[in-house]
Amino acid sequence: MWRGALWRRVLWRTVLTLTGGITRRGALPEGGCVVVANHTSHADTAALLAALDSRHAPRIAAAADYWFASPWRRRVCARLAAGFPVRRTGGGMTDLLARTDHLRAGHAVVLFPEGTRARSGEVGAFHRGALVLAEAAGVPVVPVGIAGTDRLLPKHGRLRPALVRVRVGDPLPPTVTPEEARAAVTELHRRTVDEPLRDSRVRKRIAARVTSRWGLPLAFAWAGAEALSWPLMPELLLAVACVAVPRRSLKLALAALAGSLAGGVLALQLAASGVQLPQPLTTDRMRAEVRQQLAVESADAVRHQPWNGVPFKVYAAEAGRAGVPVSDWLAESAAARGSRTLAVGLGFGAFGFLAHRLRRFYGAYLALLGAGFTAGLTLIVANWA
Template sequence: MPVVPVGIAGTGELLPKHGRLRRAGVTVRIGAPVAADPDAARAEVMRLAGATDVPTPQAVRRQPELPTRCTPSRSHTTSTTHTPTTTDVPTPQVVCERGMQRRVAALAVSGAGLTLVAAWSLAEAIVWPLVPELVLFALLLAAPRAGVRLVPAAVLASMAGGLCTLALARAGVAPGAPLVTERMRAEVVQQTLAEGPQAVRHQPLSGIPFKVYAAEAGRAGVAPLPFLVEAVTHRGVRIASVGTACALLGVALRPWPHHHARVVTTGGALFAVGLTLVVATWT
């Protein structure tokens, strides 16, 4: 079969020997297919990588092939080389799924990913109906290490959104709240009248959106600071716990990156079912 040569240049500046990882431009050049000859392929890779002293295929000394497995015997040693089979080549679907996982991981570690999580969490505490744990689930499965940035961003933005909703309610402004039922509001009214800012401790397990507690706290005249303390203690801890669990699941799935899309789809479907059941319960 023809060989497609790929030359990569710039990795020496990206991570020098005995050095530290740093920002550097890396160039990847994909060449045209060449004959299945090791010398010709090696020379073409060197040329694509930008080497100045690229030898011709005829001048390249054939290097002995390294055995992939050696079986010693009493009198001599024999070596066997691995011959690629059709099972070694990933299917187009697996390649597509791995590419999707890489793109999501790149988003998670970028500034755009941080902005997405912060904006999602802020909006959910005001009008958006989907919890920030959902976007954390999708991103942290692909890039677990990004949880160091994304989880605190989700907690802080959610708390900021809760304070905004509380302030709006104090001013008599009531933003729209999709998927919030009258029974939810009635329950939160009773809890707030009985417990004040501590009423928000019921939020993580009740299924009632955080913004409902924030709005009712504002209408009841609850001070922002006590409400914030209780919200961080209960709502913030839940976001951090779920985010940490998502990151750990992402670490466990690292050997199988092509399963990322399947796991995210399954998790999204389970969330949709759970959300439907919560709304039905409070209707």
């Protein structure tokens, strides 16, 4: 039994570490106990399984009419959350009292006495079931306060990064009243309410711009300008914006891809009509290499662009001079640019999501990013000189 509890603890601690982190204060007493906690999110179960020690092999009471209503929910609840069914429409006390042997064996049973998820910041009235179970088994009641799960996975909301805090209180006697147990949990929750993580002013300013109505048009315009003449590739913008606001990563990457393709088609047509746009930070050797590739592979030559360091605008302009059909160019460049732009955007978004707790160092990240980009660009240009 403890092996399964250890596996679940490692699983959920890993998940919560990746989604913002988890901290715990206090510990369960020796022997069996009934754990009562506040409940604002489905993530509360994961938080308790990650925080409580595996030697107590905690089992979680779950609503039978919801978590055990279908085979797949039953399997998920039983295997991943160590859940057992408790009926909410009659017979629930019998379901709970069946766990007395588990408690007498020195393990823990976890209940959310509110019976359902409450609104953020509130602890609702407690039902008596947990206290009746504790008295029947002769074990203490342990209050626990959970904070941060309402940010991590809000009721009827989406998953987003947040630090989860769990505080385990002192054991209460099995004869404790529901009001006393609720007061203890409320006090723990009040003391545990998560403080906002320290943030960077620079990140907040950039996040405000990225999430404004100008965020996506900026990504589109930047990428389009780079396909024509602008020397800074759109991946630099994605590295800045997607780390600042990870949830916008896909939209930003798609906007940059659309701008890049639109700019590439325009650059091709301008070059085909004899218009020569400036191409800073490019070299004659780059253009010669691209002309040779186009002569052999036509539009398919652009597949080399994501990996060889030659700017996309060089391929677009040389494709126009070589008379590559627009339809062929658009199809091939969509595949080549799409693989790179989407991978970069989603990759930096994932990094920003995982590094959520370190967002106060965003200014230092920008400094390192700028230095790395400058050094890389210098080496690429020097190599193609």
